[in-house]
Amino acid sequence: MFLRTENVQTFVRLYPTVSSIIVTHVICWTFFSIETTFANFLLEKLIGINVYIRMGEYWRLFTPLFLHLHFGHMMINSLSLILFGPALEKMLGTCKFIIVYIWSGTFANVATLFFLPPLYSHLGASSAIFGLFGVYIYLIIIHKNIIDRRHAQIIITSLCIGIVMTVTNPNINTIAHTFGFLGGATIAPFIASRRNPYAI
Template sequence: MFIRRESFQQYIKMYPVVSTIIALNIIVYLITLIPDTGIEILYKGASVNGLIAEGEWWRLLTSMFLHAGFLHILFNMFSLFLFGPELEKIAGKMRFLTIYFLAGIFGGIATFAFEKDPLYASVGASGAIFGIIGAFGALLYYMRHVMPQLRQIILPIIVVSVIMTFLQANINIMAHLGGLVTGFILGLFYFKPKNMLRWRQ
């Protein structure tokens, strides 16, 4: 399910939304490596609670395309590369986009609501990626009796992801959990059998 065997060209053609998001993240990351300019972009786009409170709400979106170092973007983009295509294929382009962006935004809102330090700052796409994982959790909920093998694939991913959220240093826990819950709720609506039946009419 999450093993990618496509060539580079096939991957781009089959999963244009995931490919575009990955490309945008990489481009923005490369720009942030430019001396002075990169620091300015990080400052202008990072999710900073105090600045969001002053009305700079765009940071909830822009922070999703910024990363704090090579390993940070490598891990996030590899996760998106691995898990994104299957959800884009199952949910469709627009539903995938709503899951991805709403999970990322609500992960940022959860951070803003629960992290009271006005200087608390965060960047990264992990809240959106956790939304993808949450959506798969909803799919598992509906398909648990029809496709019991899904539990062996999806459940360990969810459990390990949540555990690692609490074990790793410098992790925005609220963004991860907020994204996970948002993705799950959207998935419950999108993957409801009667809704999925309408897609094919």
């Protein structure tokens, strides 16, 4: 389920949505890391800044999901997506996976808007990835036949590690991670089929 044995070509063919998101991560990070005047201007227009969202720049609730400040930040999120995204994309299908990913990240950014200061700024895919865990936990609790015990333990352990990292790192948006997870968990009943053919 989480052990990747495919080559790059096969991975892209089997998991086009996950692959597209990762490619977007890399392209965006590469472009904005150049730090040209235009790149800096565009980044300023795309990152989540609460005060500007309140002024009507609502695209900032969505665009931060594909932006990362540092290479390490981008790599951790992309690797997490490589590990935990494919199985869920296979189970849900492309459209439902995209809905979960975007909904979880946007839900988290809306929570950030309401609970954090006006000048707070944020970017990163972590909240959307926590949304994937929200769906996994829903499946583990409600549809026990879909995910076997061994893989359920891996998911729960990985989530616990993510929670510990969230609460111990002062630079992490705890609100976004929490509400990203809740976003995935709350939408899961509407998109996770009880008759899923991909029991794992």
